Amino acid sequence: DQQVKQNSPSLSVQEGRISILNCDYTNSMFDYFLWYKKYPAEGPTFLISISSIKDKNEDGRFTVFLNKSAKHLSLHIVPSQPGDSAVYFCAASPLQGAQKLVFGQGTRLTINP
Amino acid sequence: ETGVTQSPTHLIKTRGQQVTLRCSSQSGHNTVSWYQQALGQGPQFIFQYYREEENGRGNFPPRFSGLQFPNYSSELNVNALELDDSALYLCASSLRTSGGGYEQYFGPGTRLTVT
Numbered sequence: 001d002q003q004v005k006q007n008s009p010s011l012s013v014q015e016g017r018i019s020i021l022n023c024d025y026t027n028s029m030f031d032y033f034l035w036y037k038k039y040p041a042e043g044p045t046f047l048i049s050i051s052s053i054k055d056k057n058e059d060g061r062f063t064v065f066l067n068k069s070a071k072h073l074s075l076h077i078v079p080s081q082p083g084d085s086a087v088y089f090c091a092a093s094p095l096q097g098a099q100k101l102v103f104g105q106g107t108r109l110t111i112n113p
Numbered sequence: 114e115t116g117v118t119q120s121p122t123h124l125i126k127t128r129g130q131q132v133t134l135r136c137s138s139q140s141g142h143n144t145v146s147w148y149q150q151a152l153g154q155g156p157q158f159i160f161q162y163y164r165e166e167e168n169g170r171g172n173f174p175p176r177f178s179g180l181q182f183p184n185y186s187s188e189l190n191v192n193a194l195e196l197d198d199s200a201l202y203l204c205a206s207s208l209r210t211s212g213g214g215y216e217q218y219f220g221p222g223t224r225l226t227v228t
Contacts, residue, residue, distance in 0.1 A: 004155070043115065043203055043219030044136075044156070089155050100146070100169050101217065103155030 003027045004092050006104035012111050019077040021107050023090035026071065030092035034101065035064060035075045038087045047088075048075070080111045117206050117220035125226045131192045134223045138185040138206030144168070145187045146217065147179060150201040159194070162187060191225075199227045 005024045013019045016017055021035075031052035036044035050057040050064045050073070057064050063076045087108050091101040116139040125134050133172035137147050142187040144163045156181035158171035165215070191198055201224050205217040 005192065006155075017186075034198070043117070043205075043221045045115070045219070046216050049216075091155075100158050100161060100171070101148075102158065103148075105155050 002055075002105075003030075004090060004102050004104040006088075006107050008107050009105070010108040010110070012112060013080050013108045015082060016079045019075075019080045019084065019109055019111070021075040021088050021090075021109065023073050023075075023104050024071060025073075025092050027092070027094065027102075028071075029094040030102070032093040033064070033066060033073050034088045034091045034093075035062075036091060036103075037084075038106070040088065044089060077109075082111050082113060085109060085111045107112060114149065115220065117204065117216040117218050119202075119204055119220040119223050121223060122221070123224045123226075125130070126194050128194055128196060128227055130194050132194060132225060134189040134191075134202050134204075134225070136187045136189070136204035136206075136220055138187065139218055140185060142143075142185060142208050142218070143207035144207045145181055146205045146207070147187075147189045148203040148205065150203060150222070151174075152200070155205055159189070189226060194227045196227050199225060 034049040035047040037047050038044045048059050048062045066073045087106045089106045091102050091103045118137045120135045146161040147159040150156040159173050161168045163216040165181045178190045181187040201222040203222045205219045207217045
């Protein structure tokens, strides 16, 4: 039972363009969502988060959008840079502060020069 | 650099053996979580420790156990290893506050191979 799904295993984007990574979830109890970035041989690094009371959170080049009715969130990276090439995981938690994260399978983003 | 370290980096064990993985959390972080990441999958929550007590467990059998120590270090123990236990094991530390809101800091992981 995959409660958090990232349906695109990989995504290739040209440098300078927008990267859009998508994530769907099934559990209505999730109310806190996070994006992590992972380079090879390193642990996941926190990127950005959003609470269910918001529909958008922005941090520099990164914006996360949440559509609760569709149970869908997306991460926008603009402009994309070569250093953004990594595996991106979305994660969800049923209660902010509960800290049990449920992760998606990940999307490998490749930024082409 | 998250300040969370794990040892060893890689480990090869035989089916049926026991293994102990170690994690050193960021100073001051009172919560540690352990995750298993199989190849091509996202991390799966094993359990969490808060102030040295287990505080939540995922869908893993009792042969997965843990300890958290006052010096911000922790252990994951796996008994009777099975081939399917081969994975990257990640620990993550965080500071649990009454106001909610948190950020988990992950270590680089231990790659366990069971043959």
